[in-house]
Amino acid sequence: MDTGERTETGEGRLCLVTGATGYIGGRLVPELLDAGHRVRCMARSARRLRDYPWVDRVEIAEADATDPESTRRALEGVDVAYYLIHAIGGNGGFAETDRLAARTFSDAAREAGVGRVVYLGGMEPEGELSPHLRSRAEVAGILLDGGVPTAWLRAAVIIGAGSASFEMLRYLTERLPVMVTPRWVRTRIQPIAIHDVLYYLVACADLPPDVNRGFDIGGPDVLTYVDMIRGYARVAGLKPRIILPVPVLSPSLSSHWVGAITPVPGALARPLVESLRNEVVCRENDIAEYVPPPPDGPIGFERSVERALRRVRQADVATRWSSASTPGAPSDPLPTDPDWAGGSLYTDEQVRWTDASPERLWEVVEGIGGDRGWYSFPVAWQARGVLDRLVGGVGLRRGRRDPRRLRIGETVDFWRVEEIERGRLLRLRAEMRLPGLAWLEFRVGQEGSRTSLTQRALFHPRGLAGHAYWWAFRPFHDRIFGGMCTGIVRAAERGRAPKPRPAVRAR
Numbered sequence: 001m002d003t004g005e006r007t008e009t010g011e012g013r014l015c016l017v018t019g020a021t022g023y024i025g026g027r028l029v030p031e032l033l034d035a036g037h038r039v040r041c042m043a044r045s046a047r048r049l050r051d052y053p054w055v056d057r058v059e060i061a062e063a064d065a066t067d068p069e070s071t072r073r074a075l076e077g078v079d080v081a082y083y084l085i086h087a088i089g090g091n092g093g094f095a096e097t098d099r100l101a102a103r104t105f106s107d108a109a110r111e112a113g114v115g116r117v118v119y120l121g122g123m124e125p126e127g128e129l130s131p132h133l134r135s136r137a138e139v140a141g142i143l144l145d146g147g148v149p150t151a152w153l154r155a156a157v158i159i160g161a162g163s164a165s166f167e168m169l170r171y172l173t174e175r176l177p178v179m180v181t182p183r184w185v186r187t188r189i190q191p192i193a194i195h196d197v198l199y200y201l202v203a204c205a206d207l208p209p210d211v212n213r214g215f216d217i218g219g220p221d222v223l224t225y226v227d228m229i230r231g232y233a234r235v236a237g238l239k240p241r242i243i244l245p246v247p248v249l250s251p252s253l254s255s256h257w258v259g260a261i262t263p264v265p266g267a268l269a270r271p272l273v274e275s276l277r278n279e280v281v282c283r284e285n286d287i288a289e290y291v292p293p294p295p296d297g298p299i300g301f302e303r304s305v306e307r308a309l310r311r312v313r314q315a316d317v318a319t320r321w322s323s324a325s326t327p328g329a330p331s332d333p334l335p336t337d338p339d340w341a342g343g344s345l346y347t348d349e350q351v352r353w354t355d356a357s358p359e360r361l362w363e364v365v366e367g368i369g370g371d372r373g374w375y376s377f378p379v380a381w382q383a384r385g386v387l388d389r390l391v392g393g394v395g396l397r398r399g400r401r402d403p404r405r406l407r408i409g410e411t412v413d414f415w416r417v418e419e420i421e422r423g424r425l426l427r428l429r430a431e432m433r434l435p436g437l438a439w440l441e442f443r444v445g446q447e448g449s450r451t452s453l454t455q456r457a458l459f460h461p462r463g464l465a466g467h468a469y470w471w472a473f474r475p476f477h478d479r480i481f482g483g484m485c486t487g488i489v490r491a492a493e494r495g496r497a498p499k500p501r502p503a504v505r506a507r
Helices: 023-034 068-074 093-112 131-144 164-175 194-206 225-236 251-261 266-275 301-313 358-366 378-390 463-494
Strands: 014-018 038-043 059-062 080-083 116-122 150-155 178-181 213-216 242-245 346-354 415-421 425-430 436-447 450-461
Touching (some): 023 194, 038 068, 059 068, 068 093, 080 194, 093 131, 116 194, 131 213, 131 266, 164 225, 164 301, 178 225, 194 301, 225 301, 346 463, 358 436, 378 463, 436 463
Parallel strands (some): 014 080, 116 150, 178 242
Antiparallel strands (some): 346 450, 425 436, 436 450
């Protein structure tokens, strides 16, 4: 694929990528770099990008898409801007956020003289659109009318290791040998592999300047969700699934059902489910007039599942859907100084000493959560995860992207990595439903020949309910948090972490 015109310095176009910490953006950046382009990542916090393997090869601009001034600075000198920002949520507020961000970005791109905008959104099926699809289409209209040539790529279900759609399909199929399903499982869908989505996104940097329109993109297979479940089962080596459709599951009930079975929380499951009510099949293939098919041809559904499963099993998942912030989760970080002046701050601190090396202790700390668990009272942790799901939280099923390495911004079960100083500090911020804000912090130190683990659980209560919550669970803290600290040290002293628990798979 031609990487486009070259500047006088011999480098490719300057491409701005928004949403670089998200599922698509985090994978698009290295593809653009490999195509010979220069890349600038726009993020609200530069530190969120600190641990990505390509960070030393890109520029970083701190900006909020709803702030005109910072967005205009980020777009200065940009040739191609990739707009990969989507608000998400269960109420109508997301649409206004989407609208404001799109208008701000579009105006800033025009003022900065950007040559092209590329936007990845959903398809525009016939019939009444779901609120989220309607919002995506509105964003596309704002960008197309903004005065900068825009390519709107319209995709249905994206299949790739770590995508929300793939995780939803994976867990429903693996956990339920018999499932009662709503009517939308009979709707026709044209899924597309993440590999092909990235191919088209990169290729759009080279579109002629007069192209200002949308394009449908899809894989070679048109299937129903039932077909996708059965196809996944074949690829994964599972017994054929028994599917019993019923007419009574509304999108709201379906999203709760999906949220209870899969790692995808209800707030994210609902827009995914709602988008499947409509037939999402390509109505044109006009992109072929400007971009040839992928070199090896478009990837079919079962081959895309096979590729995704291979990456999951090899723990080679570059980005995950959960890298994006979860609706309703706390976003304000705890100041580094523990003597915080922001109100009440309850602390449970545990310290353990060990003869294990700091490197070995850190290896266990960084590998916490996911399949390895939390080193104390697994039943209590599982019960807390179930309780969180029942009240609309994320629960424990999000797991980890990588069983050994963490980076800022990614999830560990119902926590998110807020800070990591490799070998020394790991701070996790809670995203379970709580009447307040909570953090879990691990520090590895050394004094002489001995190694220390300092573990702190911190809780900033919100109102009377927050204070009551802390004191109600205070009797369990010593056992759960103390047991966890002791369990981590013992794992380090054994010289190996416990083996990951086998994945729950119904055959």
